[in-house]
Each structure stands twice: as structure tokens, then as C-alpha cells.
Amino acid sequence: GESTVRQQVMTSITMDGVSKYFDGGETVANYRLNLEVDDGEFLVILGPSGCGKTTALRLVAGLEEPSEGDIYFDDERVNRWSPSERNVAMVFQNYALYPHMSVRENIAYPLKVRGIPPDERDRRIEEVTELLHIEGQIGKRPAALSGGQRQRVALARAIVREPSVFLLDEPLSNLDAKLRQEMRSELKRLQDELGITTIYVTHNQEEAMSMADTVVVMNRGTIQQISPPEELYSRPRTEWVARFIGSPPMNLFEGERRNGSIAIGEAGTVDLESVAGVRGIDATSTSTSTSASASASLSDDLSLGVRPEDLFLSSERPTSGNALEGTVDTVEPLGEYTLVNVAVDDRLVKVKVGDADVTRGEEVWLTFDDEDAYLYDENGELVTQ
Ligand code: ATP
Numbered sequence: 001g002e003s004t005v006r007q008q009v010m011t012s013i014t015m016d017g018v019s020k021y022f023d024g025g026e027t028v029a030n031y032r033l034n035l036e037v038d039d040g041e042f043l044v045i046l047g048p049s050g051c052g053k054t055t056a057l058r059l060v061a062g063l064e065e066p067s068e069g070d071i072y073f074d075d076e077r078v079n080r081w082s083p084s085e086r087n088v089a090m091v092f093q094n095y096a097l098y099p100h101m102s103v104r105e106n107i108a109y110p111l112k113v114r115g116i117p118p119d120e121r122d123r124r125i126e127e128v129t130e131l132l133h134i135e136g137q138i139g140k141r142p143a144a145l146s147g148g149q150r151q152r153v154a155l156a157r158a159i160v161r162e163p164s165v166f167l168l169d170e171p172l173s174n175l176d177a178k179l180r181q182e183m184r185s186e187l188k189r190l191q192d193e194l195g196i197t198t199i200y201v202t203h204n205q206e207e208a209m210s211m212a213d214t215v216v217v218m219n220r221g222t223i224q225q226i227s228p229p230e231e232l233y234s235r236p237r238t239e240w241v242a243r244f245i246g247s248p249p250m251n252l253f254e255g256e257r258r259n260g261s262i263a264i265g266e267a268g269t270v271d272l273e274s275v276a277g278v279r280g281i282d283a284t285s286t287s288t289s290t291s292a293s294a295s296a297s298l299s300d301d302l303s304l305g306v307r308p309e310d311l312f313l314s315s316e317r318p319t320s321g322n323a324l325e326g327t328v329d330t331v332e333p334l335g336e337y338t339l340v341n342v343a344v345d346d347r348l349v350k351v352k353v354g355d356a357d358v359t360r361g362e363e364v365w366l367t368f369d370d371e372d373a374y375l376y377d378e379n380g381e382l383v384t385q
Helices: 053-061 103-113 118-131 147-159 177-194 205-211 229-234 239-244 272-278
Strands: 013-022 027-037 042-046 068-073 088-091 165-169 197-202 214-219 222-227 251-258 261-264 268-271 301-306 312-314 322-333 338-344 347-353 363-368 373-376
Touching (some): 013 053, 027 053, 027 222, 042 205, 053 088, 053 165, 053 197, 088 147, 251 347, 261 272, 261 301, 268 272, 272 373, 322 347
Parallel strands (some): 165 197
Antiparallel strands (some): 214 222, 251 301, 261 268, 312 363, 322 338, 322 363, 338 347
């Protein structure tokens, strides 16, 4: 063979209206997923436990068959292709290395199975062990390795086959926090160098944000948002995503539209025109409850969202601008910043501040700039012009 680890056959992946049902249709793991993964892209599927991430990955791998819809690799419909025909490599959280084999034998195994001749095998093993910095471990048994080294061997074993697609399911979950962070940047570098189309599944948003070219946020079997990582944070398209991304995530205030303002319970009112105006929305146009396409008109029930880092505390009522009244509940000094929990009506609002000169029980005003506010309509969709 004349191919090397660095010359991959590129593959794009398309999921076209793919659904997967279990238990005779009772469990919906995936519902009408539409997804495109470009050649060489690093795509991360992010979502809470049980949202259907693993099933989506298994469908791409060929370990499950879609109940509905089609999967394409480049222009080929692969619905009925076996995993080996798809030439995908999967690495799971519980990557199983063969305990009785050395590292070298573990890595060589998939090549042996495929009948790759010994000298080609040696060349590829040398290349991949160098790439993953495990040259020194090659004679050891898995039991003699650290968690991170074992994970590297598992990756090496997957890469050495020169797959056209790399599928990773929570591959770092079993590692401690420090190692996880190290492996994160290493995986990213590796994927960059190899340029293999990669789908990575995780429930960890930091992992997703730090590695992905594109993040797909899933909830209950459906896709909530597909966007570059920065946009997930700066422009969460649904209230659900807004509540999911960020640490702590966005605060959402349920409000009621009253002419030009939005009333947030007993806490105060916010000038709707100035908040909406930032996004080019005409707050004076009335809602047409039947028309979903009239995105520029506002429903009567709205949620106002502001991130903890965009809220400010003031001990006096400001003379102008947005302000909501609350009572300091708890103050948590976290080193990097202080988190102040403020009771507003019957809920706790999180405010990130550098230094907090407030104490429990104190009456405060929460202020924020118009451009830091998000509006979500009654369907939980971001109100955009
Ligand atoms: P986690 O992060 O906890 O692994 P996930 O997001 O990967 O979750 P999936 O494993 O894809 O979620 O599961 C999605 C849904 O489909 C869940 O309700 C799960 O119970 C169900 N499910 C998955 N596989 C099967 C199966 N083989 N038989 C029946 N139900 C299944």
C-alpha cells in the first residue's frame, strides 16, 4: 500500500430525515435528523443524557439501521452498509484493549485482520505511535499503562486503520479532569493533522466548545441548534439552548407584554422597544397568533434572557435603563469570580461579579444593557428580525 496515515480518503456525511424508534415505536431516540458533516470537519453532538446522541452515532457507524430516512457517505446511500463497508472507526468511553496483548499487538491487530503485510504494518504502527506519543509504551501490557496512555492506545488502534470517518463517543469521560483537558487539545491537534471527518459525542459543553468546528445541540431526539461554538453562546436560538449553554447558564425571566414594555412579575418592567430595537424588532407591531412566519411581531408571553456575566448589581434604583428588583439570597466566592444569587419574585437569578459588596437579605437592583438581553417567544424561539 502506498497510502499513509496522513492521506485519508475524504468523506462527507449526510443524514436526511433520519429517525430511530425502539420498542415498536414507543421510544423515539432520533426524530427526523437532518445533518451534514463536511469532509474533514470536526462535528460535536452535544446534549443531556438520553437525548439520542449515541444512537445518532451508531446510525452513522452502521450499528443501527434507521427506522426512517437516509444516510449518505458522499453521494452513496449507506443505509444497508455494514460498519466495515463504511470504513468507520469508533472509540467509546469504555474502549476495550486486549489485556493479554502488548500495546504494539493491540495496535497491530486491526491491520492483521485486514491482511496488511508486516512491513506496511510496522511502518503504520511507527507513524501512529509517534503521532500519539506512545513510542515508549509499545512493549507494555494495557494494565501497566495510565488511563491517558490507554486512551491514546485506543485512539492509535482506531487511527492506524486509516478510517474515512472517526466516531467518538464520550472518549474522555473516564479520565480525570486534568488529563481530560490535555487529551482534549491533543485530540483536536490530531484531528487537525489527519483531517479525518469526525463526529464526537459528549454531554460536556466545555469539551464541545473547545474542540468543535460545528456543534449540534440535541434534546429529546431532535436537533435544537447547529452552529459554530461561539454562536451557541452569543446567539442561542431556543430558550432550551439558552438554559443549557453557559456556566451558569442564561437567566430567563418570564414576562408579559404590556404595550411598549415587558412586565417581569413584581420585579419591575423593562422597556421592550429599546431591548427589541437592538435586534431590529419593532415592538409596537402586534402579534398575529396564527402566523408563525411573522417573526418580527411579538407574542404576549415573552421570556427575557440575560447571562449572569451581563447583569450588574446596584444598591439604588437606577434613574434610567433596565432594572429589576430583588433580594440577595446567597453569595458564593469562587475565586475567579463571585456568584451572587438574587431572589427575584419566586426565583433565583445568578449574577457573576468580580467582587461582591453585598450581603444576604440586602435589597438590590439588577441592571443590564439593552444589547445583552435576549427575547424568546411563547414557543421558546429566539425573537429575531
Ligand atoms: P447518554 O449520554 O446517556 O448515553 P444519549 O444521548 O447517547 O444518552 P441514546 O443512548 O442515544 O442517548 O438513547 C436515546 C434514547 O433511546 C433513550 O431513551 C434510550 O433509552 C433509548 N434507546 C437507546 N438504545 C436503545 C435500545 N437498543 N433499545 C431501546 N431503547 C434504546
